[in-house]
Amino acid sequence: MSSGQIDVAYVAKLARLALSSDEVERFGAQLGALLEHVQTLQKLPTADVAATAQVIPSVNVMRDDVARPSLPRDVVLEAAPQRQGSYFRVPRILGEPG
């Protein structure tokens, strides 16, 4: 584990979050303090310990591959920020912007 330093601007880019320079500074200090706190985990001997993702033993849960009714299309599209007919309208992701 490294010391309590975090490149907030870089992590924000990974997280798709636009941050102001004030936020970069403030969150940097706060997250640094948290990272310092979690350094305490270095004291735990974990070399031979298995990781726990969740505590209830369960294997892959399957259901029959049968079509079932889904939510009504119009009700769901009602919540869209922008819609066009029966589609979500979203920004262009391919080609030239325009």
Add this chain to the structure above:
Amino acid sequence: MSDILDLGAREIARAVVAKKTSALEIAEDALARAHARDGAVGAYLTIVDDVAREQARRVDAALAKGANLPLAGVPVAIKDNMCLSGTRTTAASKILGNWVASYTATAVQRLLDAGAIPVGKANLDEFAMGSSCENSALGVTRNPWDLSRVPGGSSGGSAAAVASGTAAFALGSDTGGSIREPAAFCGVVGFKPTYGRVSRYGLIAFASSLDQIGPIAKSVEDCALVYEIIAGADPADATTVERPVERTLDAMRDDLKGLRVGIVREFDLAKLEPEVRAVYEQAYRDLERLGAELVEVALPTADYGVATYYLIAPAECSSNLARFDGMRYGLRVEGVDVGATYEATRAAGFGDEVKRRILIGTYALSSGYYDAYYVRAQKARTLIAADFNTAFEWCDVIACPAASSPAFEFNAKSDPVSMYLMDYYTIPMSLAGLPSLSVPCGYVTPSGSAKPLPLGLELTTPLFAERALLGVAYAYERGTRHAEKHCPPALEAVR
């Protein structure tokens, strides 16, 4: 004159089934009360008048045909991170803004099927991230015991709604203590069942390996009643467990004879303020007086709980909240291209605490840090769960404080880490997935105040031992009757 709304959920349902009143009458009374009282407390983000009346009419019609409805006409507050079809559901975040749920959460649907009447959607810390409700982007909830103090969090609105008498019970969700801590702060009972016991379908996800829905109510019996209704496997949530749900209502005990109660060595009461410590010492003596044998148990990894949790929960949240990108629902802030739109939408839509957790989680999962932070925390989690297994070889139930203090004043914890440490007593149980609850155990009056503030005793049992847990909590509640000793001052004015 005693008001039917001040009764417990069971008594209200009995009165409705016996036709002493109707579901619609209760719905009207509960709505009127919520509108009258909630200005001061702010438990609700939305009061759902039309939905309540419509459901009440349905319940009265079903009763007329002889339906058996264990929650007939019982007013309930629903934490606003659970979907109720046709109502605004916000997670107290600007990013969901005016989103109207297009479906109903399984736990909520089971309450409706049992005859409960939704009064409103209760405030919470944004996306359930917080311990005071101060992180709500949409409203302030005040503690009914002292309006200058927080109700706890994240299910602060749910606990405040029950404590202020506008709902007979509430649904909360608990990831690291979000049912138990607000229940303790508001002088009510809050119960987190075993992980996987209650369907999360329709619960807006925060940390999926930890999130669990549970009841907040005025009594242990009401928690048991609601638990029996909402628990059980759900095809819509693959993490629910296929194991039959034991009855709990018939497990209520008169005493604690033959019971071994574990007192955790690491949870040294000397760390607490003297008056808080005195309450917990008395609580342990009361357990003994009721027939329990107190045994010291060790949880050597308990002190690592907060550090472990604040890596695992943010990591999961950073993944879960990636879906809020402004494309299909909620807020969209247009940028020059799709990437800028994502970034601007999330910057405008999320509050500071959510951003902090997304950042720490993204960092803990990022290349080069994944093993050092996330995997190490998952290994610590294994050790914490193993400690509980060892402790339960020596005892049947573990008793400890639900929080280190009573409700604190607004803005008292401006530093995030000091807020995170509020979850010190509740996080280890969450990491181990254990059923755990908080039951009122006494009061302290802070210096310079005339207002008593409640404290909660946290009781915890092994996985799936809800029946034993609720039975023990009932015996303690009945043998101490703390909830009857004081009434929230916010209510005295309106009574």
